[in-house]
Amino acid sequence: MKSNANFRAEGQAAPGGDSLGLAPGDRMASPATVHHRREAGLERDADHRMALWCEGAGRAALRPGAMGEGLACRALYSGISRGTERLVFEGRVPEAERVRMRAPFQEGEFPHPVKYGYAMVAEVTEGPMAGRAVFALHPHQRGFRLPEAALVPVPEGVPPARAVLAANMETALNVIWDSGAGPGDRIAVVGAGVVGALVGYLAARLPGAEVVLVDRLTARAPLAAGLGCGFALPGEATGARDVVIHTSASAAGLETAIGLAGPEAAVVEASWYGAGAVPVALGGAFHSQRLRLIGSQVGQVPPARAPRWTYRRRLEKALELLRDPVLEALISGETPFAEMAEDYGRVLTDPETLCHRIRY
Numbered sequence: 001m002k003s004n005a006n007f008r009a010e011g012q013a014a015p016g017g018d019s020l021g022l023a024p025g026d027r028m029a030s031p032a033t034v035h036h037r038r039e040a041g042l043e044r045d046a047d048h049r050m051a052l053w054c055e056g057a058g059r060a061a062l063r064p065g066a067m068g069e070g071l072a073c074r075a076l077y078s079g080i081s082r083g084t085e086r087l088v089f090e091g092r093v094p095e096a097e098r099v100r101m102r103a104p105f106q107e108g109e110f111p112h113p114v115k116y117g118y119a120m121v122a123e124v125t126e127g128p129m130a131g132r133a134v135f136a137l138h139p140h141q142r143g144f145r146l147p148e149a150a151l152v153p154v155p156e157g158v159p160p161a162r163a164v165l166a167a168n169m170e171t172a173l174n175v176i177w178d179s180g181a182g183p184g185d186r187i188a189v190v191g192a193g194v195v196g197a198l199v200g201y202l203a204a205r206l207p208g209a210e211v212v213l214v215d216r217l218t219a220r221a222p223l224a225a226g227l228g229c230g231f232a233l234p235g236e237a238t239g240a241r242d243v244v245i246h247t248s249a250s251a252a253g254l255e256t257a258i259g260l261a262g263p264e265a266a267v268v269e270a271s272w273y274g275a276g277a278v279p280v281a282l283g284g285a286f287h288s289q290r291l292r293l294i295g296s297q298v299g300q301v302p303p304a305r306a307p308r309w310t311y312r313r314r315l316e317k318a319l320e321l322l323r324d325p326v327l328e329a330l331i332s333g334e335t336p337f338a339e340m341a342e343d344y345g346r347v348l349t350d351p352e353t354l355c356h357r358i359r360y
Contacts, residue, residue, distance in 0.1 A: 079164030172198035191248030
């Protein structure tokens with residue numbers, strides 16, 4: 001689990017000291033003092049605090065970030081949420097949404113420079129949780145501190161490398177709740193990115209549900225089959241669906257979604273468009289079919305569930321839902337953290353990217 005190659009290897013002596021990196025006069029210090037001094041030294045180390053920053057439109061760099069407060073953590077993996085992070089990278093977060101768009105432990109202000117991200121899996125290195133793999137809504141950074149309440153243990157049976165999907169699974173779970181989809185429904189999901197694919201995965205497990213993923217990339221057909229869904233290109237999908245969920249963040253995709261809805265059906269808009277206007281096709285049968293267009297956003301638990309579901313309970317459930325090995329298909333690539341400044345833009349602009357994993 002201790003995968004960070006930039007930490008001094010066990011048994012390797014530091015200049016002028018012993019294998020713990022202590023000066024000769026410190027060798028009689030108590031274990032607690034040794035641990036505290038060692039952690040303090042790591043936190044002063046710029047390499048330990050190295051983070052991925054969006055420094056300007058289309059420009060990324062690795063430079064130190066703030067450590068934060070709480071329990072010390074060592075990053076294992078983090079996941080890139082392509083849709084949202086691309087908007088941040090390109091400086092397309094609308095000014096009116098900059099407060100709501102802040103990641104929980106973001107550093108910097110929109111548009112740039114900003115340290116962003118919210119799919120971190122790390123190992124706690126101190127306290128009662130020491131040695132545990134945890135998920136946190138923290139940006140891409142090699143080492144950091146967080147309050148214990150912000151660290152959600154990765155459950156047994158979920159590999160830490162797969163747990164980077166937790167934030168996307170949490171979004172998908174919220175979308176299913178917002179949609180009202182139930183057993184036996186005919187469900188279409190337009191847009192087979194990570195969130196759309198996870199929505200399809202959850203919907204396909206409703207008893208008797210008939211689920212189709214709609215995407216313009218034919219390469220997504222095997223993915224859909226592996227998740228238990230049918231597949232169709234936009235021009236081939238058939239209408240009269242009970243529930244339609246749109247995740248492609250495109251006007252064409254939204255038009256396709258509206259065209260697939262049956263009478264009185266709900267069309268759930270789960271995309272995030274960022275700055276700029278998006279045309280919506282409300283002609284044709286939109287009014288005569290009495291369709292409903294519902295906005296879904298993970299920042300709030302649906303009102304009907306809010307009295308019972310906390311944000312933590314929802315995130316814990318999302319992690320539990322990642323036990324299925326079939327979900328490995330949503331990891332479309334992996335890059336060492338040291339190479340991310342060069343690779344970040346390529347990953348975000350590649351339409352084949354699903355969840356790209358960063359390895360620390």
